[in-house]
Amino acid sequence: MSRLTLEALTLAQSGRTVLENISGTFEDGAITALVGANGAGKSTLIQAIMGLLPPLSGKVHCGVSKERRAWLPQQLALDLTFPMSVEELMLSGCWPTHGTFKRYGPQDYRRMHTIMQRLGLSGLAHRPLGELSGGQRQRALLGRTLMQEAELLLLDEPFANVDTHTVEILCDTLREMASAGATVIVVLHDMEQLAKLADCVFLLAGGHAQWVEPETLLERHHASARRHAHTQAPFISLNLPDVPPCSTY
């Protein structure tokens, strides 16, 4: 049984139906790319999976406890003027085990330093978040989800405004987490990253959703890019009927 299944899900934001009758089973240990044009309902779906938006109808079956679901929001959603260091941000990932009162112990600090090393953040423990580069901040946020030992990880455009070094580290870490069995869902816009990272694609368009093979989507994109060489048509302009559905999911 998969951890995350959507059953005939209909979602609305501010009285407007955004997604209708969405169903799908997300495979454990796979990285799924959530793809769609702006306003297609990607963020709405993430909110529903996180349990923050009650659906109009249908259900999200999620076998992961709330504490082990992690959401990496877009960087703009964070208040970066807040005087918090990398260490404090990462330790807040201990929330599921420590809550409001429990003291952070030596083993928590050890675990944090191991994760920081892995993410290339060594030596930045006491640096305020406001002084980090976009890439370092994104790695620190991923560090928090690693501290959280997330089993379901949702990322909203994690590669926007980050350097190539960070993109590599993020991709490697996400792959490791998936190999360890975590369900990873990433909102992606960039075709190159999609080709590198995604095992499968959940495409949202016109209020509906469909599983597609990454290769199919890439082929379509390249064909469309050749046709619109001057205008550089984005792959997200694809309509659902354009793309044959994937048979595996």
Add this chain to the structure above:
Amino acid sequence: MLDLLTTLDAWLIAPLTDYAFMRRALVGGLALSLAAPPLGVFLMLRGMSLVGDAMAHAVLPGVALGFVLAGFSLPAMSLGGLIAGLLVAGLAGSVSRMTGHREDSAMASFYLISLALGVMLVSLRGSSVDLTHVLFGSILAIDDTALWLIASVASATLLVLALIFRVLVVECLDPLFLRGQGIRGGLVHGVFLGLMVLNLTAGFQTLGTLMAVGLMMLPATTARFWSQRLEGLIGLAILIAMVSSTGGLLVSYHLGLPSGPCIILVAGIAYLVSALCGRYGSLLARVRRRAAPLETDEHTCKPS
């Protein structure tokens, strides 16, 4: 040398050793300085600096009603203020949720209604002298009951703040993370606003309803020029508030001026000086940074 010591004694120590009301005012001021500035730091960091001001106006009708019903009784006026403050905060929150309007517009509307109601109530019953007392405070009137009240509020505030500290910090930075963990941010927000109202009502005896918020916000905004760490901000804000309370009281004693405005003005001077020559973000810091050579960031420039 002896002359200097005598002068210092006459200026700094004698007023406190000679007069019990000065000692009481000092203890009251110091107790407030322990509790109010940390709240101010969080208000500032949450971008709610002016909400404190709005709430300070909002407590007025409650204070006035207490005054009308029980005369110049601190417990009655404080209780009235507390109820009025919580009522305005609650109403503003619910109207904002119901209408979808921003909370600050609802807060502005309610506090203005509240303020007008308060001034009306005081003028119905008392003279303009009473109104001045309520608006600007009076150190002469601090008795043991008032001291107990201030000390209890300060202790309770620090205790509750310590209990909700981690939640408050995480909520300020990333409210969605907290919601994802199943914690209701609204509850934390409510407790925080409650603490703020409690401190404003405790502070109005010394500083008056309108000035009480000054001891909350000015030390916090001043500390911002000197520290970039939360612990540093809180510690410094408390220190600045304590120095301002003591300094302001002594100035008000020697020059025969009202205590509330004196304390706030001393804190105001600290703010202005810090804005000019503080360590972070001040005018001087900006000039210095412009002159400093280019810094390279080894971490962002690392080749991939």
